[in-house]
Amino acid sequence: MATVHVHKSGEQGIFSNAYIVDTGNSLVVVDGTLTVSEARAFGARLKSLTKPLKAVLITHAHPDHVAGISEWLPSVNVPIYAVRSVEQLMRATEAPKRAQWGPVFKEEWVQQWTYPNRIVQDREAIQVDGISFRVYEIGPGGDCDANSIWIMETAPPIAFVGDLIFNGVHSYLADGHTSEWLANLTKVKSLVAAAHAIYPGHGDPGTIELFDRQREYLEEYRNSVSALAGGAPSLTPVQNSRLTERMNKYLGTERLSFLIGLSSDAVAKELAGQSAKAKAGKPAS
Numbered sequence: 001m002a003t004v005h006v007h008k009s010g011e012q013g014i015f016s017n018a019y020i021v022d023t024g025n026s027l028v029v030v031d032g033t034l035t036v037s038e039a040r041a042f043g044a045r046l047k048s049l050t051k052p053l054k055a056v057l058i059t060h061a062h063p064d065h066v067a068g069i070s071e072w073l074p075s076v077n078v079p080i081y082a083v084r085s086v087e088q089l090m091r092a093t094e095a096p097k098r099a100q101w102g103p104v105f106k107e108e109w110v111q112q113w114t115y116p117n118r119i120v121q122d123r124e125a126i127q128v129d130g131i132s133f134r135v136y137e138i139g140p141g142g143d144c145d146a147n148s149i150w151i152m153e154t155a156p157p158i159a160f161v162g163d164l165i166f167n168g169v170h171s172y173l174a175d176g177h178t179s180e181w182l183a184n185l186t187k188v189k190s191l192v193a194a195a196h197a198i199y200p201g202h203g204d205p206g207t208i209e210l211f212d213r214q215r216e217y218l219e220e221y222r223n224s225v226s227a228l229a230g231g232a233p234s235l236t237p238v239q240n241s242r243l244t245e246r247m248n249k250y251l252g253t254e255r256l257s258f259l260i261g262l263s264s265d266a267v268a269k270e271l272a273g274q275s276a277k278a279k280a281g282k283p284a285s
Contacts, residue, residue, distance in 0.1 A: 001024070001154075002021055002022060002023050002024065002131060002152065002154060002158075003021070003022040004019055004020070004021055004022075004158065004197075004199065004205075005019065005020040005021075005022065005045070005049075006019060006199070006205065007019070007020070007033065007038075007041070007042045007045060009033055009034065009035075009038045009064070010038070011255075012034075012035055012037075012038075012105075012108065013033055013034045013035050013037075013038040013064065014034055014064040014202070014256065015169050015202050015203070015255060015256060016031075016033060016034060016064040016065055016201060016202055017031065017199065017200065017201055017202060017203075018030070018031050018032050018033050018042055018065070018068070019031065019160060019199055020045070020046060020049065021131075021152065022049060022051065023054075023128055023129040023130075023131055024129060025051065025129045026051050026052045026053070026054040026128060026129055027046065027049060027051050027052065027053045027054065028053075028054060028055045028056075028057065028128050028133065029046070029053065029055070029056045029057070030056075030057045030058075030059065030150060030160045030199070031057070031058060031059055031065040031066070031160075031162065031201070032056075032058075032065055032066050032067065032068040032069040032072075033064070033065075033067070033068035034063055034064035034065075034067050034068060034105075034110075035067075035068070035105060035108040035109070035110070036068075036071060036107065036108050036109070036110055037108060038068060039067070039068030039069075039070075039071030039072050039110065040071055040072070042068060042072055043071060043072030046072055046074075047074075053073075053074055053078050054078075054079070054128045054129070055078070055079050055080075055081060055126060055128055055133070056069060056073070056078060056079070056080040056081065057081050057082075057133060057135070057150045057160070058080065058081065058082040058086055058116060058148075059086075059142075059147065059148055059149060059150060059160060059161070059162025059163070059201065060086055060089075060142060060143075060144040060146060060147045060148065060162045060163055060201075061086050061087075061089035061090040061093060061144055061145075061146055062143070062144055062163065062172075063093075063094075063097050063101070063110075063113075065162065065163070065201060066090055066113060067109075067110040067113055068110055069113070069114045070110055070112055070113055070114040071110060073114055076114075076117075079117060079118045079126075080114065080115070080116045080117050080118060081116060081118045081119075081120050081126060081135070082116035082118075082119065082120070082148070083119070083120055083121070083122065083135060083137045083146070083148050084119050085137065085139070085146035086116070086146045086147075086148060087115060087116045087119060088146070089144070089145055089146040090113060090115055090116070091115060094113050098111070120135050121137075122135065122136060122137040122148075123135070123136060125153070131152060131153070131154060132152070132153040133150050133151070133152055133153070134150070134151050134153055135148050135149070135150050136148060136149050136150075136151065136188070136191060138164070138184045138187065138188060139180070139184075140175070140177040140180045141177045141179075141180025141181040141182075141183060141184040142161075142162055142163045142164040142181060142184065142201075143163040143164075143166075143171060143172040143173065143175060143181075143201075144162075144163060144175055145175055145177070147162060147163070147164065147184070148162070149161045149162060149164065149188060149191070149192075151191070151192065151195070154196075156194055156195060156196035157192070157194055157195045157196065158195060158196055158197050158199065159191075159192040159195040159197070159198050159199065160199045161188065161192070161198055161199065161200055161201070162200075162201045163200075163201035163202065164181070164184060164185065164188060164200075164201070164214070165198065165200035165201065165202075165203075165210050165211070165214050166200065166201065166202045166203055166214065166217070166256075167200045167202065167203025167204055167205075167206060167210055167213070167214075168202075168203040168204060168251075168253060168255065169202050169203050169253065169255040169256045170247060170251060170253075170255065170256040170257055170259045170260055171214075171217060171218070171221070171256075171259065171263075172256075172259050172262070172263060173218075173221065173259070173263035173266060173267050174259070174262050174263040174266045175266065176266035176267060176269060176270045177270075178218055178221070178222055178267055178270060179270065179274070181218060182215060182218055182219075185211050185214060185215050185218075188211070189208065189211040192208065193208065195208065198210050198211075202256075217250075217251065220246075220247070220250050221247060221260075221263075221267065222267060222271065224243055224246050224247065225243065225264055225267045225268050225271060226271050228242060228243055229268040229271070229272070231272055231275060232268060232272065233265070233268050233269040233272040233273075234264075234265040234268050234269065235264045235265060235268055239264075240260075240261040240264055241261075243260055243261065243264055244257060244260045244261055247260045248260070
């Protein structure tokens with residue numbers, strides 16, 4: 001029976017999760033870590049299991065899930081699997097992310113990413129020790145412009161859903177695809193209905209109810225931005241402060257609360273655009 005080991009990053013690592021699946025004979029990693037320190041800690045844990053790493057599976061392109069791979073990958077010959085859209089977004093955003101966050105993280109920023117070397121198609125499966133890992137490409141509408149999930153097709157299945165789900169921490173919404181995110185929650189919930197466990201990109205693993213809680217969070221955030229912005233495509237500093245207070249109270253935690261204000265203008269712009277299309281009689285995208 002396969003065992004899933006969870007590596008939970010600390011606050012500096014954005015509370016992101018990386019997973020090690022022990023198949024019994026070898027290891028499969030799902031996603032990476034952000035900082036140099038977290039990556040090295042993850043690498044030490046990987047090494048302690050004393051089994052060969054057969055595959056790395058990537059759900060999406062954000063640095064807190066891919067940057068650390070360069071620090072712990074034991075060999076360039078290890079297959080790293082991702083859908084094409086995720087691989088392309090990694091390549092397109094590495095330099096801008098380095099420019100944005102390198103001065104903040106300084107020596108903790110991983111200076112060079114390692115890219116996927118095996119491109120998989122939507123619904124394609126790979127096999128490791130007789131266990132099937134199947135990818136589903138879901139496009140924009142997790143917290144990223146390119147997202148996928150991986151389902152380990154055991155009995156019952158186990159789902160690695162990346163940043164489609166944030167459990168117990170505030171969500172990153174700054175890519176502005178909250179409508180698509182809500183649609184993907186419905187789509188993916190049906191895909192993983194039989195799953196024994198849901199492993200999110202941030203926060204504790206859980207059951208299918210995580211989808212409902214994520215939906216409620218997104219709806220609360222969108223409704224709060226709409227009420228505060230009044231149709232404007234951005235929020236004022238005072239409105240951002242009020243939004244942060246509301247969302248902290250709603251979620252009952254300030255974990256990653258900086259993401260609330262960081263995301264507000266993108267969501268306000270998204271909602272304003274949808275309103276404008278509705279007034280013009282055009283379908284909202």
